[in-house]
Amino acid sequence: MNYRSLADLNDSIVRNLHRLPRDIDLVVGIPRSGLLAANLLSLVANIPLTDLDSFLDGRLYTSGTTKRSARLKRGLGDMRRILILDDSINSGEALTRARERVEAAGVQGNFIFAAVYGAKVQHPEADFIFERVKHPRMFQWNFMHHGILERSCVDIDGVLCLDPTEAENDDGEAYRRFLDEALPLHVTSQRVGWLVTSRLEKYRAQTESWLKRQGIEYGELVMLDLPSKAERQRLNAHGGFKGEFYRNCDATLFIESEEAQAIKIAQISGKPVLCVETHHVYMPDALSPTALRQQMRNLPHRLREGSRDTGARWKGIAREMMGENAYQTLKNLVRPQPRN
Numbered sequence: 565m566n567y568r569s570l571a572d573l574n575d576s577i578v579r580n581l582h583r584l585p586r587d588i589d590l591v592v593g594i595p596r597s598g599l600l601a602a603n604l605l606s607l608v609a610n611i612p613l614t615d616l617d618s619f620l621d622g623r624l625y626t627s628g629t630t631k632r633s634a635r636l637k638r639g640l641g642d643m644r645r646i647l648i649l650d651d652s653i654n655s656g657e658a659l660t661r662a663r664e665r666v667e668a669a670g671v672q673g674n675f676i677f678a679a680v681y682g683a684k685v686q687h688p689e690a691d692f693i694f695e696r697v698k699h700p701r702m703f704q705w706n707f708m709h710h711g712i713l714e715r716s717c718v719d720i721d722g723v724l725c726l727d728p729t730e731a732e733n734d735d736g737e738a739y740r741r742f743l744d745e746a747l748p749l750h751v752t753s754q755r756v757g758w759l760v761t762s763r764l765e766k767y768r769a770q771t772e773s774w775l776k777r778q779g780i781e782y783g784e785l786v787m788l789d790l791p792s793k794a795e796r797q798r799l800n801a802h803g804g805f806k807g808e809f810y811r812n813c814d815a816t817l818f819i820e821s822e823e824a825q826a827i828k829i830a831q832i833s834g835k836p837v838l839c840v841e842t843h844h845v846y847m848p849d850a851l852s853p854t855a856l857r858q859q860m861r862n863l864p865h866r867l868r869e870g871s872r873d874t875g876a877r878w879k880g881i882a883r884e885m886m887g888e889n890a891y892q893t894l895k896n897l898v899r900p901q902p903r904n
Contacts, residue, residue, distance in 0.1 A: 678690055
């Protein structure tokens with residue numbers, strides 16, 4: 565699975581800005597997710613922004629006071645080179661429709677039609693592709709609306725709803741109240757293959773009732789068959805239970821809430837795990853260059869948490885995040901080569 569987070573989207577835009585013409589007067593985002601990419605590019609390059617519908621109606625977005633420039637004060641009639649941007653391209657249908665609408669409106673200008681992510685290096689419908697991302701692919705802004713959910717295991721707490729607080733997680737009356745009133749988090753528009761949760765089997769009826777009220781469709785609800793929270797904690801059964809089920813079912817992706825569990829599930833199952841806490845895809849063994857870049861992004865944050873720790877701690881963090889095999893691969897890549 566080729567996954568791109570919001571941070572990756574921003575990185576792709578910044579990394580490729582130098583490839584675009586320097587005299588772009590306006591960025592036009594194709595609704596809806598194209599607006600996300602267009603907004604990021606507009607802000608980093610300090611270029612005026614609008615969406616496609618507003619552009620065709622002759623309207624621009626206003627700008628804040630901190631980034632005022634002569635270019636931001638220009639009217640639509642003064643803008644000659646215009647970038648029309650989408651977040652991704654596959655069939656090319658969205659960019660084709662955008663081009664047809666611009667031509668039908670008779671708007672004059674030098675237009676560049678582009679997408680940040682393309683399934684191929686070049687698409688005939690696009691003048692410019694920032695980065696190739698092959699299928700299968702998924703983005704942070706659409707992962708809960710992707711067709712792969714039909715073939716996925718999905719955690720409940722921390723993914724579909726907020727985690728219980730310490731006070732709510734008492735395995736008693738407060739927890740039962742939480743199960744009835746849990747606040748939705750990531751809303752899905754697709755049917756989920758398997759809901760796999762460390763909630764105890766004795767709470768199945770309340771869990772099913774909440775899922776029904778939220779309109780969440782799924783194939784199977786898999787719960788932990790233990791008598792109590794204390795027993796679950798004694799056995800440390802969370803990640804192991806999920807990993808074993810994932811390994812033995814036909815799912816091709818697991819969506820997990822917590823990083824430590826995501827790493828363990830990937831190691832046990834031998835399959836990829838998307839963690840919504842970090843928005844990284846954890847692999848069981850080796851890391852792709854993209855996954856390596858995603859995981860390395862977290863290292864500076866972790867280093868800042870304890871600058872007086874020894875180097876051994878940093879190595880331990882890297883091992884935890886990547887898995888032993890991937891860590892050794894990275895270590896071999898950066899090890900100084902012997903001189904001849």
